[in-house]
Amino acid sequence: MSIEVENLCFAYKAQAEILKNVSFRLAQSSFLSIAGPNGAGKTTLLNLLSGLLKPTAGTIKIDDSMLQSYSIRHLAKKIAVVRQEFVPVFEFSALQVVAMARTPYLGTFAFESKADQQAIADALEMTDTDRFADRPLNHLSGGERQRVFIARALAQQTPILLLDEPTSFLDMKHQVGIYDLLKRMQQEYGKTIVAVTHDINLTIQYADEALLLGTDSDYHIGKTKDVFSQHQIEKIFGVKTFTGKVGQESFFLPLGKFAKSRNGCASEAKQT
Amino acid sequence: MEALTPTRLIIRLILCMALLAVVMFVCSLIGTQKISLGSVLDGPGSVPGANTDYDIFVRVRIPRIILAALVGAALAASGVVLQAILRNPLAEPYILGISSGAALGVITCVLTGASITAGVKLGAFGAGASISVFAFLFAMATCWLVWLVGHLAGGSGITSLLLAGVVVNAFFSAVIMLLTSLIDSQQLRTIIFWLMGNIGEKDFSTLLASAIFIVAGIFGLFTICQKLNVLTFGTQEAQSLGVNTRAVTFAAFAMASFITAVAVGLSGLVGFVGLIVPHSVRLVLGPDHRQLLPASAFVGAAFVVICDTIARVIIAPAQFPVGVITAVIGGPVFLLLLARYSKKIGYQR
Numbered sequence: 001m002s003i004e005v006e007n008l009c010f011a012y013k014a015q016a017e018i019l020k021n022v023s024f025r026l027a028q029s030s031f032l033s034i035a036g037p038n039g040a041g042k043t044t045l046l047n048l049l050s051g052l053l054k055p056t057a058g059t060i061k062i063d064d065s066m067l068q069s070y071s072i073r074h075l076a077k078k079i080a081v082v083r084q085e086f087v088p089v090f091e092f093s094a095l096q097v098v099a100m101a102r103t104p105y106l107g108t109f110a111f112e113s114k115a116d117q118q119a120i121a122d123a124l125e126m127t128d129t130d131r132f133a134d135r136p137l138n139h140l141s142g143g144e145r146q147r148v149f150i151a152r153a154l155a156q157q158t159p160i161l162l163l164d165e166p167t168s169f170l171d172m173k174h175q176v177g178i179y180d181l182l183k184r185m186q187q188e189y190g191k192t193i194v195a196v197t198h199d200i201n202l203t204i205q206y207a208d209e210a211l212l213l214g215t216d217s218d219y220h221i222g223k224t225k226d227v228f229s230q231h232q233i234e235k236i237f238g239v240k241t242f243t244g245k246v247g248q249e250s251f252f253l254p255l256g257k258f259a260k261s262r263n264g265c266a267s268e269a270k271q272t
Numbered sequence: 273m274e275a276l277t278p279t280r281l282i283i284r285l286i287l288c289m290a291l292l293a294v295v296m297f298v299c300s301l302i303g304t305q306k307i308s309l310g311s312v313l314d315g316p317g318s319v320p321g322a323n324t325d326y327d328i329f330v331r332v333r334i335p336r337i338i339l340a341a342l343v344g345a346a347l348a349a350s351g352v353v354l355q356a357i358l359r360n361p362l363a364e365p366y367i368l369g370i371s372s373g374a375a376l377g378v379i380t381c382v383l384t385g386a387s388i389t390a391g392v393k394l395g396a397f398g399a400g401a402s403i404s405v406f407a408f409l410f411a412m413a414t415c416w417l418v419w420l421v422g423h424l425a426g427g428s429g430i431t432s433l434l435l436a437g438v439v440v441n442a443f444f445s446a447v448i449m450l451l452t453s454l455i456d457s458q459q460l461r462t463i464i465f466w467l468m469g470n471i472g473e474k475d476f477s478t479l480l481a482s483a484i485f486i487v488a489g490i491f492g493l494f495t496i497c498q499k500l501n502v503l504t505f506g507t508q509e510a511q512s513l514g515v516n517t518r519a520v521t522f523a524a525f526a527m528a529s530f531i532t533a534v535a536v537g538l539s540g541l542v543g544f545v546g547l548i549v550p551h552s553v554r555l556v557l558g559p560d561h562r563q564l565l566p567a568s569a570f571v572g573a574a575f576v577v578i579c580d581t582i583a584r585v586i587i588a589p590a591q592f593p594v595g596v597i598t599a600v601i602g603g604p605v606f607l608l609l610l611a612r613y614s615k616k617i618g619y620q621r
Contacts, residue, residue, distance in 0.1 A: 052508055076514025088505055089359050090559035099275065100502050104514030110498030110562060111278050120275075156513070 001028050001063050001078065001159035001192055003049065008058035010044055018044055020217035021058070026209070028159070029190040031183070033203040033224065036213035037237050042196040045213070046162050049194065050081045062160070076104035080153035082163040087145075091136035094148045098123055098133075101155035123155035126181065142169035150178065154185070161185065163195040167202065175199070179206045201251045204228050212236055225250065276560055284563065288570035295574040296341060299581040300333045304588040307333075335479055339538060340471050340580040340594070341573035342479075344545055346486045346535035348572020351546020352565050353493055353528040356500040357521055358419065360433050361551070361613050362606065365411075365532040366543035367434065369441035373414025374407040374529075374536035375467060376444050379451050381406035404485075407533035414440060415525045434610075466540035468593035471580045474538065482534050489531035490569050496520055497561040504559075542576065542595045544602020549575055551609065 003026040011017040018041040026032055034042050047053045049060060051067050060067040062078055070078065080101070088097075101123070102116040112120070124130040127147045137145055146169055153161055161182070167175040183206050185191045197203045203210075203224075210227035212220040214236045220227045230243040233252055242253040301309060307325040316323050347365060354363040354370075365371045381403045418440050422433035452463055465472075474482075499520045502510045507517040535542070549572040550564065557563050579597040586592075 047508075050512055052511060072511060072516045073514040076512060079512070081509075081512040083508065089361060090504055090554070092501075092504075092559050095275065096501075096558070096560060100498075100505075100513060103498055103502050106498060108495055109278070110495075111281075112275060117275065 002026060002061075003160065003192065003194070004059075004061040004064070005049075006059045006061075008045075008048065008060065009056050010041070010048060010053065011056050017056070017217055019048075019213075022219055023058075024211065024221045026192060026194070028192055029186055030209055031186045031193045031207045032195070032209045032211060033200075033207035034194065034196045034211045034213065035198070035200050035203070035228075036219075037215055040213035040215050041217075042213055043164055045211075046081070046164055046194070046196055050079055050162055051075050073104045076156065076158075078158055079160045079162060080156040080158040082146075082149050082153045082161070082166055084164055084168065087138050091138060093134050093136055094129055094140065094144075094151075095120070095124070095133040097137055097148055098129070098151045098155050101152045101157075104156070119155045119157055123151040126154060127151040128177075143171060143174045146170060147174070147178070150181070159190070160192045161194070163193070165196055165198060167197065167199060175202055179203070182206065200228055200233070204249050204251070228252070276563055281563055281566075284557065285566050285570070288567050292341065292570045292574045292577075295577050296337050299577050300329065300337050302581050303328075303333060303584060335474060335476065336471060336580070336584075337577055338479055338483070339474055340577045342482055342486050343471065343535045343539045343542060344549075344572040344574070344576025345490065345569040346531040346572075347542060347545040348549040348568040348575070349490045349493060349546075349565055350528040350532045350535075351572075352550045352561065352568050353500065353524050354415075354546065355550060356504050356561060357524045357528075358422070358433055359504055359506065362434055362547065362609055363437075364544065364546035365528070366541060366546065367441070367606070368414075368418045368437035369439075369444055370411050370414045370418070370529060370532050371536050371541050371543070372441050372444040372448065373417075374411035374533040375541055376448055376451075377406035377408070377410030377533070378403055378537055379448055379463070380410070383451060383454065404533065404537055407537050408530050411529035411533040411536070412526060414444070415529050419525075465593055468540060468595045470593040470595070471539045471542075471576075471583075478538075482538055485534045486531050489527050489534070490565070492527045493524065493531075494562075494565055496523060497565050500524065500561040500565075501559075540593070540595065542598055544598050544606065545572055545576060547609070548598075548602050548605050551605070 005025070006023050008019055008022040009017055010019040018039075022045070034045060036042050044053065048055055049067075051070070051072075054068075062070065062075075067075070099112060099116075099120050102112055102119065103110070105116060106112070121130075124133055127150055129144070129147050129151045132140060132144060137148060140148065146166065150163075150166065153163075163182070166182070167178050170178065179202060182193050182195065186193050193207075195203065195207070207224050209222065210220075210224040212227050212232060220232055220236075225248075228250065230241060230250070230252065234241055237254070240255045242255055244251055244253075301307065305328055307328055311323060311325040312329045314323065314326070316326050350370075351364045354365065354368065355361055357363075418433065418436050421436035421440070448467065452460065452467075455463060499510070499515045502513045502515050503517065503520060510517050510520075550568045553564055553568045553571050557567055576594065576598070579601075580594040583594045583597050584591050
């Protein structure tokens, strides 16, 4: 399931364009990571891709058909979205939340079939959420909730998975856990994964392609290692970094003006 | 918690129905006039002269109990739906002013309607129908108004919507007061009793028509229950799960307003049923609307039947409006829930 974006523009009413002439093409079973400073339009782009927002100009094609040509229900069988986790109003259990993924597949009276039950059970198992399937969502920790929402996206059985900062509330173990899971989804099930993230150092280890959005509606897209270069990251984020290598992958440590080591460096520089 | 299957749902609903049947049966035997079940079962004409017990049972008690059950079912179902659509556990047709909107519709129609129906010569049926239409339109408009005001007032708290409801309610009550002051004193007592939520005797055809409307409305709402489940997570989430949020929201508002309007037309302003009942049912059966909605309808029916029976007998031979009882129970429950929810809810539009 490919995604094709052409000259995509978007502006919230009467504001400056937040996205301008963004174009890219994602083949099936690719893994794209979207990064950029706050306000660069990462979540906006995700909402455009999921059909929630309408572009002011340009087109998005899913599987060679225009995004607008899909009905809401049909689109929900193509694209699943994981947004930043939140606490719902009513005390639905984790199982009930995951079961909601099957909504686009249900008939009028909306009861899950055997196939639906199986999809739900698989998703719970893959995300390791079956242990607390009975517990209400608001009794879970932030990380557990996030995994429940990812389980829901998996149970939706869509070829495309969009995620908005899927690891923002998670500890290190669960961060890699989620990315391992996403990678497995990409490699074993051929899903196309698009993840917005602030954690470049983590995503660089998993994503094949990267989109770096700047605040001046400039952007870079390409292979992860080309896009996430020291030069480009320092330019787009406007921050000095320490850049190192672990095996093949680069990693970036932001350096603030008053960071302790930075002061040390500065004074050493003066002395010599 | 196991998954909800049709079989489980049907079993639970049969239990709810049985509960309602028992409550209706017991309450039909309670009243100011003692009647014996035996003479009721003997049927008419079994004793010389009139079988008074039978007459009371069939002509007075049964219609009134059916009426109470209909009102309870409608209001409870409406509460369930409003809570889901507005993502607010404290939403309820009475608190949000939707009931008073419908009441205003009824009174407007009664005041202006006499001349309209006389002009068009629609007769009694026309008058009844136009009252229902007015009540429905006013309820629907109120629904939309409260939602809009709550939306514009913005904020993420559950209270902005309630405030909007309170204001709308106060405004409509003022207009209703104004209009009732124009009514001659003969009708005034009836109107005021009706406004306080009174279940009185209604003729059979009204009862039948209302039953059809309310059952159809609840059944219609039942078909969108899974979508309501998803909608409680917010419109964005719902859309990503394949729900046409606008269509579903509109349908839910329309059907909830409709059954509320029918209930208000029957019994005036009976408050808090849509709050107490869904919350109690949710505590036992969980928040899945496919189960919550029909179960709440049955439990709501039983609840109002009980409240009405209390209203009938507690100061016998006098009676007072059932709305008084539901408010006395519902007020404290509302405050408890408000304290509980305003602390802990994360809220998303």
